[in-house]
Amino acid sequence: MCSSAAKEVPHWKEEHMTSRMSESFEECLYLDYHHVYEGCIFPLHTSVTLFLLSYCDTKLFKVTLVPSDSSAIETMTLALPKNVNATFLSRNKLSPVVQSCRLPVVVEKDGTFCRAGLAVVLRHIIQKNCDMDPGRKDVCELLGFKKTCLKACAEVSQWTRLCEISIPLAIESFLCGSGKLSTAIPVEVLHLEKKLSEPVKVHNDDKIRRQKLKQLTLSETAALTVGTAGNVCEDKEEPGMKTGRTAQEHEELELIAALSKLTEDAIPGVASREPSHIRKVKTTSLPALEHVFAEGLYFTLTDVVLLPCLHVFLAFLSKQQTNNLTSLPLISSWYLRVQEVPGVKKAAASCGIQFVVFEKWPPATSSQTIDCNKSDEEEKKMNSESAPFIGGPRPTMTKLKEHGIEATFSPHLCPEWTLNWHSLPAAVCPAEGKMSQERALRKQQQLNNLISVVTKFAKPGFTIVDFCSGGGHVGIALAYTVPSCKVILIENKVESLVRARQRCVELGLNNVWFIQANLDYFTGSFNIGVALHACGVATDMVMEHCIKAQAAFVISPCCYGFIQNTKKFTFPRSQHFRDVLSYKEHMVLCRFADQTAVQLPLERRLTGKRCMGLVDLDRAWAAKESGYSAQIISMEPESCSPKNNMVVGVPSKQHNISDTTENV
Numbered sequence: 001m002c003s004s005a006a007k008e009v010p011h012w013k014e015e016h017m018t019s020r021m022s023e024s025f026e027e028c029l030y031l032d033y034h035h036v037y038e039g040c041i042f043p044l045h046t047s048v049t050l051f052l053l054s055y056c057d058t059k060l061f062k063v064t065l066v067p068s069d070s071s072a073i074e075t076m077t078l079a080l081p082k083n084v085n086a087t088f089l090s091r092n093k094l095s096p097v098v099q100s101c102r103l104p105v106v107v108e109k110d111g112t113f114c115r116a117g118l119a120v121v122l123r124h125i126i127q128k129n130c131d132m133d134p135g136r137k138d139v140c141e142l143l144g145f146k147k148t149c150l151k152a153c154a155e156v157s158q159w160t161r162l163c164e165i166s167i168p169l170a171i172e173s174f175l176c177g178s179g180k181l182s183t184a185i186p187v188e189v190l191h192l193e194k195k196l197s198e199p200v201k202v203h204n205d206d207k208i209r210r211q212k213l214k215q216l217t218l219s220e221t222a223a224l225t226v227g228t229a230g231n232v233c234e235d236k237e238e239p240g241m242k243t244g245r246t247a248q249e250h251e252e253l254e255l256i257a258a259l260s261k262l263t264e265d266a267i268p269g270v271a272s273r274e275p276s277h278i279r280k281v282k283t284t285s286l287p288a289l290e291h292v293f294a295e296g297l298y299f300t301l302t303d304v305v306l307l308p309c310l311h312v313f314l315a316f317l318s319k320q321q322t323n324n325l326t327s328l329p330l331i332s333s334w335y336l337r338v339q340e341v342p343g344v345k346k347a348a349a350s351c352g353i354q355f356v357v358f359e360k361w362p363p364a365t366s367s368q369t370i371d372c373n374k375s376d377e378e379e380k381k382m383n384s385e386s387a388p389f390i391g392g393p394r395p396t397m398t399k400l401k402e403h404g405i406e407a408t409f410s411p412h413l414c415p416e417w418t419l420n421w422h423s424l425p426a427a428v429c430p431a432e433g434k435m436s437q438e439r440a441l442r443k444q445q446q447l448n449n450l451i452s453v454v455t456k457f458a459k460p461g462f463t464i465v466d467f468c469s470g471g472g473h474v475g476i477a478l479a480y481t482v483p484s485c486k487v488i489l490i491e492n493k494v495e496s497l498v499r500a501r502q503r504c505v506e507l508g509l510n511n512v513w514f515i516q517a518n519l520d521y522f523t524g525s526f527n528i529g530v531a532l533h534a535c536g537v538a539t540d541m542v543m544e545h546c547i548k549a550q551a552a553f554v555i556s557p558c559c560y561g562f563i564q565n566t567k568k569f570t571f572p573r574s575q576h577f578r579d580v581l582s583y584k585e586h587m588v589l590c591r592f593a594d595q596t597a598v599q600l601p602l603e604r605r606l607t608g609k610r611c612m613g614l615v616d617l618d619r620a621w622a623a624k625e626s627g628y629s630a631q632i633i634s635m636e637p638e639s640c641s642p643k644n645n646m647v648v649g650v651p652s653k654q655h656n657i658s659d660t661t662e663n664v
Contacts, residue, residue, distance in 0.1 A: 027128075029061040029121070030094065032103045034068045037175065038315040039352035040308050044168040045118045047308040047351070049104050052122055054081040054347035055304065056129045056139050064089050066103060081350040097513050100488075100524025113501060116517035119150040119164045120492070122301055124516075138343060144300045153492055153518040155541065155566060162191060163294070163305050171313045185327055189313065192294075192306070196330035200296040292337060299341050307338055308353065315356050325358070332358060393592040393611055396585045400614060403580045407613025410631040413648075417452035419444070419477065427506040428480050430473045445640035446532060446556070447477050453554045453633075453648055454530055460484035462527040465551075467519060467542045468534045472500030478530070479504070479512045488513045490522055519545060529553045533643060536562030540569050543619065543647070547626045552650040556635070558643045560593035560615055574621035589614050596642040605642075616647050623649045 031046040040047040046065075053061070063086035080086055091099070098105050101116035106124055108114075115124050123143065130140045143149050154161035170186035294302040314335060317325050325332070339345055339355055348355060400406065421429055421444050430447065431440035451474070454464065462485045466475030469489040479487040489512065491497050497514045504512050515522060519541045529546040530553070531539065539557040546553035565571060565583065572578045572586045581589075593615050595608035613632060620630040630649035638644045 026109050027061050028107050028109075029063050029125075030089075030098055030103050030105045030107070031063065031065055032068065033065040033088070038312045039348075039354060040312045042172065044172060044309050044312070045104055047312075048118065048168070048305050049121060049125075050081050050084060051308050051347055051351050051353075052125055052301075052304050053084055054350040055343055056125065056136070057083060057347075058125070058129050058132075059083075059085075060128055060132065061106065061125070063087075066091050066094065081347075081352075083350055096524075097515070100522060101515065101517060102521045102523055112512065113497070113514045114516070115494075116515060117164075117521035118168075118305070119154075119160060119301075120516055120518070120521075122305070123150065124494075126301065141298065142301045142304065144295065144298065144302075149295070149301045150305070155518065155520070155537065155568070161567070162188060162195075163302050167192060167306065168309050171309050174313065175316060189310075189328070189331070193328055193330050196294070196334060200292075294334065299338070303334075303338055303341075307335075307344070307348075308351075310335060311348075311353055311355070314358075318356050318358065393588050393607060396581065396588050397610065397614070399585070400580060405576070405580065405614070405617070407610050407617055408632065409613060409634050412449075412633055412636050413456055414452035415636045418448045419451065419481065424480070425507055427503040428477055442640045443473060445637065446635060447474060449633075449635040449640070449646060450474055450530055450532055450554055450556065451477055451481060453646070454478060454528055455482060457528055457552045457554075457650065458482050458485055459527075462486075463488065463525070464528045464530060465490060465522075465524075465526045465545075467529055467531040467545070468538055469496070469500065470532075471496045472503065474530055474532050475512065476500060476503055476507070476509070479509050480507060483509075483511055486511050486513070488515060488522075488524070488526065490515045490517060490519065492516065492518055525549055526551050529555070531555045533558035533641075535559035537564070537566055537569055539647070540573065540619065543623060543649075544568075546649070547623065547628065550651050553623075553648070555647045556641075556643065557612075557616060557619075557645060557647065560590045560612060563587070563590040563615070572618045574618050574625060576621050577618040586615075586618070598639075598642065612643070612645050616645050619647055620649065623647075627652050 029049070031041075031049055032043050033046060034042040036042070041050065050063075053063070063084055065080075065086055065088040067088060067090070095107070095111055097111060097114045098107060101114060104116070104118060104121045106115040106121050115121055126139055126142050129136060130143075134140070150160050150164060152160050154165050166188040167186075170188040174186050293299050294306055310331060314325070314328075314332070335355075339348075345355070429440070430443040431437065435443065455478075458464065462482075464475075464478055464482075464485050465488045466472065466478070467490050469475050469491045470493075472489050472491075475487045475489045478485070489497060489500055491500075491514075494516050497516050501514055519538070522545070526549055529542055529549070529551050531542045533556050534542050536559045539555055542555055543553055545551075563571060564587070571583060571590075572581055577586065589611045592608055593611035596605050596612065598605075600608070616632045620632055623630040628649040629652045630647065633646045633648055635641065635644040635646060
């Protein structure tokens with residue numbers, strides 16, 4: 001099922017189709033292409049992106065499909081939405097910035113500003129359409145309350161990870177392996193089913209919940225007045241309200257409220273003021289709202305992401321005539337309900353998606369309960385591991401000392417090195433932003449520390465990546481200082497990257513790329529990775545990227561208290577620390593490593609510094625296990641930041657960090 005007919009594509013046809021595309025597009029959208037099944041293009045991230053383009057009915061992007069092999073042009077063309085014109089391009093002909101990222105990718109016309117990853121690209125498509133056509137309220141509402149839908153990165157948000165990564169990958173894996181082994185419903189899909197059963201919380205939901213209480217009260221009253229013939233007494237029925245409602249009809253209020261969000265002229269058919277006995281009910285006693293859509297009452301980007309994925313999954317199950325369908329009553333209800341959203345059926349038809357028609361869905365089976373409980377147990381185990389540890393750091397530090405483990409700091413490689421800030425253009429200096437002089441001075445000192453080490457490693461032609469770059473303080477100073485190197489700024493927050501680009505334009509720098517993406521979507525090769533105050537596990541993510549690329553790294557960690565086990569990382573990181581400390585004991589070090597603020601007593605700050613050193617020592621030893629020479633260095637002066645550690649590493653097979661410093 002995951003294979004498709006391969007056919008050699010003449011080279012001249014590819015070039016001819018590419019040349020016919022309009023030059024007027026400001027941005028290019030690149031999408032992977034594997035094969036087609038049930039109207040959906042695989043990988044599912046591509047199908048989701050094309051569905052959104054159809055829903056928005058936009059032609060703002062030049063769409064390019066990137067086949068995984070020499071797939072037939074005709075097959076690709078037939079699978080495209082009717083309102084989307086696209087060309088195709090071989091992967092080896094993509095620009096370097098696109099090749100360095102996982103698709104989908106959007107690149108601006110100048111080729112230096114790139115957005116990568118499903119959630120980032122989809123949010124950008126929506127925002128671009130809202131800017132061009134503010135009247136499309138249905139499109140603007142996709143970003144949700146405060147425009148935060150799927151904004152948090154998958155490494156931080158379990159919900160984003162489930163929708164953006166876990167469910168699409170699980171369904172693709174399910175369909176690819178369906179003819180071989182078990183066809184049991186993926187745990188990720190069951191997890192979504194469980195999420196849909198949880199009470200809905202929305203901003204300012206008190207009024208809707210009171211209206212629902214009124215409906216329930218009317219229904220209960222009507223049930224008591226049923227006559228001997230089983231007829232419902234309708235003498236006291238209020239205008240616009242139905243009596244004797246079924247459980248399914250109780251959802252109507254939520255659905256009315258949900259659909260009213262999508263159009264300007266829609267008016268919920270409910271009274272604006274409730275009877276006094278309804279108004280007096282405490283908020284805690286009001287009935288919970290039920291899910292209409294994936295995130296609650298309102299149709300959002302999350303539903304757009306899930307629809308193509310779950311459609312192809314349900315279509316397969318229906319063809320197999322399997323009892324697995326009985327395990328997904330809430331997902332099936334969502335699947336039917338989402339089709340009622342204006343524009344969804346039109347977009348689906350344009351994409352070649354034919355919605356599956358089902359009979360009445362039976363109640364959930366016991367097998368689903370077992371699977372969900374298993375998933376719950378795993379989640380509870382992870383949450384219990386993340387529980388705060390009661391006690392101080394001294395027993396943990398003593399335990400480490402008894403095993404010969406103490407925080408060790410190496411001498412600074414360039415303790416007196418500094419940029420000549422007074423002679424640099426204003427756009428290079430961190431004071432260019434809204435920053436006090438005192439803070440700007442500390443920021444300059446922090447940059448001196450990182451840049452001094454990076455420039456010691458850098459050679460002409462090197463690629464340097466500024467991870468979690470923010471406004472680009474480190475990356476811009478590096479690009480200006482070592483113009484022979486290429487600098488890539490990677491940041492998830494688009495506003496920060498836009499400011500960084502403006503500064504680079506002022507400086508006339510042409511050796512900088514800008515990538516808005518979560519770290520996992522960057523796959524390019526590079527020589528040096530740098531990060532200033534990478535929060536929590538972001539430090540470990542940066543180190544992982546550098547180790548995979550066999551690149552040197554210079555990282556200043558931050559927010560140790562946010563460190564916790566994730567899908568990718570478990571703590572302690574090194575085998576040496578794992579042999580001595582439990583997860584909770586390691587968390588004690590992380591929590592107290594944040595106790596370094598200048599307002600705290602000196603003894604407490606010194607303890608915090610020791611904890612910082614131990615946490616980073618664990619990281620350095622983990623890098624050593626991967627073939628690195630690594631050390632921990634304190635910034636000079638230490639007063640430049642409460643988080644003044646630097647973890648510096650290079651692949652041992654290349655060279656040592658310094659012959660004059662002690663490696664950990």
